[in-house]
Amino acid sequence: MTIRSNPANIVDGIKLHRLTKEALRGNIEALYTVLKFLKSFRIPSFNVIAYLIIYQVVMNVDNDLANECRRCGGICCKSGQDIPLYPFDLEDLEKKLGSCVSSVVKKVGDNHYLPRPCVFQSDWRCTIHQYKPYACLSYPFASEDVQQQILINTSSAPPEPIIPDFCLAAKKIWSRIKLEIDKFQGIYGRAPTPLELLNLLLEKGSTAKQRSQRTI
Numbered sequence: 001m002t003i004r005s006n007p008a009n010i011v012d013g014i015k016l017h018r019l020t021k022e023a024l025r026g027n028i029e030a031l032y033t034v035l036k037f038l039k040s041f042r043i044p045s046f047n048v049i050a051y052l053i054i055y056q057v058v059m060n061v062d063n064d065l066a067n068e069c070r071r072c073g074g075i076c077c078k079s080g081q082d083i084p085l086y087p088f089d090l091e092d093l094e095k096k097l098g099s100c101v102s103s104v105v106k107k108v109g110d111n112h113y114l115p116r117p118c119v120f121q122s123d124w125r126c127t128i129h130q131y132k133p134y135a136c137l138s139y140p141f142a143s144e145d146v147q148q149q150i151l152i153n154t155s156s157a158p159p160e161p162i163i164p165d166f167c168l169a170a171k172k173i174w175s176r177i178k179l180e181i182d183k184f185q186g187i188y189g190r191a192p193t194p195l196e197l198l199n200l201l202l203e204k205g206s207t208a209k210q211r212s213q214r215t216i
């Protein structure tokens with residue numbers, strides 16, 4: 001998520017990425033803060049981003065996707081472009097790997113990447129789950145490429161996500177979320193706001209680490 005309206009907001013954008021990473025890990029307090037921040041801009045595209053982040057958090061905190069990832073075989077970690085790393089991703093990796101981090105990270109100019117196939121994948125699993133980068137935590141609903149593609153084509157919200165055919169886990173999560181959106185629509189005659197959707201999904205028992213109802 002890049003906020004370019006003025007230099008002060010670029011700084012906010014960097015901090016927001018750090019906070020969003022916490023949210024993507026399942027920290028619901030951080031998620032509420034990110035949603036409040038996005039809502040404060042009153043920009044429709046930020047509303048779309050808020051939905052995509054919620055879809056992703058629901059996927060990240062779900063403990064019941066092992067079968068789907070096993071059947072897929074971990075394609076998301078095997079193929080594709082190198083994974084971009086933010087400075088805070090490097091800090092997280094250093095916590096796990098210490099100085100060995102430089103031996104697995106590729107540096108191009110000032111930018112850092114994890115090459116794919118990723119050395120941290122074992123069979124279909126990630127062996128550094130608590131330390132994985134922002135880009136991994138935002139796959140596939142909220143990756144920055146996907147956000148840009150959806151924002152080009154979507155004026156309405158909640159957005160239809162872009163899910164690769166092989167990502168069985170995301171398909172399963174989206175079918176659950178879509179069901180809740182459709183039910184809400186049937187009852188109230190309108191789509192839920194991002195916050196309403198989040199509260200609805202928490203209420204329905206998505207396995208979030210912290211559960212609370214909040215009005216922003």
Ligand code: SF4
Nearest residue numbers: 069072074076167169
């Ligand atoms: S592509 Fe999707 S289903 Fe396959 S391992 Fe990655 S998250 Fe799991």
Ligand code: SF4
Nearest residue numbers: 077118120121126136
């Ligand atoms: S860090 Fe983990 S989630 Fe990310 S590509 Fe490597 S194995 Fe996959």
